[in-house]
Amino acid sequence: MSAERVLGRCDELARFSEEEGLITRWYGSRSLDEASDAVAGWMEAAGLAVRRDAVGNVIGRAGEGPGTFVLGSHIDTVRDAGRYDGPLGVLLAIEAAASVGELPFALEVVAFADEEGGRFPLTYLGSRGWAGLLTPEDGALTDSDGTTLAEAVRAMGGDPEALGARSAPDDLLGYLEVHIEQGPVLQDEDLPIGIVTAIAAQSRGIATFEGMAGHAGNTPMRLRRDALAGAAELILEVERLARETEGLTATVGRIHNDPNVGNVIPGRTRVSYDVRHQSGAERDRARDQLEAAAREIAGRRGLELDWHRRDDLHEVPMSPTLCARLAQACEQAGVRPLELGSGAGHDAVTAARLTPEVAMLFVRCKDGISHHPDESVRADDVAVALDVVARFLRLPGDPIGFPRLPC
Numbered sequence: 001m002s003a004e005r006v007l008g009r010c011d012e013l014a015r016f017s018e019e020e021g022l023i024t025r026w027y028g029s030r031s032l033d034e035a036s037d038a039v040a041g042w043m044e045a046a047g048l049a050v051r052r053d054a055v056g057n058v059i060g061r062a063g064e065g066p067g068t069f070v071l072g073s074h075i076d077t078v079r080d081a082g083r084y085d086g087p088l089g090v091l092l093a094i095e096a097a098a099s100v101g102e103l104p105f106a107l108e109v110v111a112f113a114d115e116e117g118g119r120f121p122l123t124y125l126g127s128r129g130w131a132g133l134l135t136p137e138d139g140a141l142t143d144s145d146g147t148t149l150a151e152a153v154r155a156m157g158g159d160p161e162a163l164g165a166r167s168a169p170d171d172l173l174g175y176l177e178v179h180i181e182q183g184p185v186l187q188d189e190d191l192p193i194g195i196v197t198a199i200a201a202q203s204r205g206i207a208t209f210e211g212m213a214g215h216a217g218n219t220p221m222r223l224r225r226d227a228l229a230g231a232a233e234l235i236l237e238v239e240r241l242a243r244e245t246e247g248l249t250a251t252v253g254r255i256h257n258d259p260n261v262g263n264v265i266p267g268r269t270r271v272s273y274d275v276r277h278q279s280g281a282e283r284d285r286a287r288d289q290l291e292a293a294a295r296e297i298a299g300r301r302g303l304e305l306d307w308h309r310r311d312d313l314h315e316v317p318m319s320p321t322l323c324a325r326l327a328q329a330c331e332q333a334g335v336r337p338l339e340l341g342s343g344a345g346h347d348a349v350t351a352a353r354l355t356p357e358v359a360m361l362f363v364r365c366k367d368g369i370s371h372h373p374d375e376s377v378r379a380d381d382v383a384v385a386l387d388v389v390a391r392f393l394r395l396p397g398d399p400i401g402f403p404r405l406p407c
């Protein structure tokens with residue numbers, strides 16, 4: 001097994017881009033099509049039988065059932081991306097499949113054609129298609145240029161009429177995704193890899209404070225209704241609550257201030273919120289607590305508040321059976337099996353809609369940087385991840401320990 005080959009292929013994929021000098025590969029683009037061809041070639045070289053499904057996911061298969069275990073991740077990117085978010089999981093899976101030898105179950109490697117949702121208003125497009133969760137009507141979705149998803153699917157060699165067709169195996173045993181951590185925990189723990197316990201519940205929305213714009217010189221302080229000052233209080237409350245609540249992350253990342261002029265009191269301020277926790281109940285509690293704080297701030301300052309909840313996504317627990325199996329593989333490889341949560345969503349979220357037997361292995365990335373050209377992983381960490389995935393697959397029995405079927 002060669003970590004160098006995996007990293008070399010990550011470099012090769014990075015050459016396929018829609019933008020000169022950057023890594024940008026969105027769904028339906030020529031660069032994604034070329035990247036898919038390259039991945040299909042590497043799958044064939046690894047001895048996998050390659051097919052493409054209706055949305056253009058590339059699937060390689062080896063071995064015989066009963067049961068099929070799937071390794072997967074995505075090969076699309078955000079704009080001006082790094083080279084490891086997605087491709088590392090796909091290329092490491094191909095390397096593992098090439099070297100793992102005969103297994104008592106079939107193995108499939110999937111390169112999902114779109115996870116980031118950079119072009120169409122739909123995240124996990126590739127894995128949704130794989131899981132049979134799209135419908136032919138989704139083909140009418142449009143990108144910012146008015147191109148339909150159906151047209152993009154055709155450009156990827158797919159079939160828009162077959163958008164609802166599931167390409168995931170019917171005898172799916174489970175799903176494992178290797179992905180860069182996109183955070184600093186493993187670096188802080190000085191560990192090459194970590195076992196994901198759950199993908200966090202996430203809430204997103206917008207709080208709008210409505211006050212009264214006025215002249216910065218002629219409106220006395222006691223007569224003001226300053227929307228931005230109210231929003232500022234909320235921003236600090238978001239930070240305070242998250243710092244004081246174990247496992248909670250909460251962020252105001254976006255602010256829109258009106259009229260946003262130096263000598264005018266702000267009349268209307270909108271701030272985004274993003275609240276995440278491994279437990280959906282804890283997430284709900286934090287979100288409701290922030291809403292109550294926003295109402296208190298608005299009431300005290302004579303402001304109107306509109307609290308708009310946009311998304312409330314459930315947490316996705318990983319399989320305890322597969323986590324235990326990963327921990328066993330880590331111990332065999334001489335690595336402390338650290339468990340950690342994922343604050344970000346992944347294709348594993350969609351896989352979890354087909355089977356509870358879903359797991360993720362995170363690989364340390366430098367300073368936690370991701371969605372940025374400075375994304376970086378170490379070859380020795382990738383070698384450890386490869387070793388652990390191979391050991392995981394080779395542990396006795398199939399990955400979820402079904403009793404063997406009599407032949």
Ligand SMILES: [Zn+2]
Pocket residue numbers: 074085086115179346
């Ligand atoms: Zn990713």
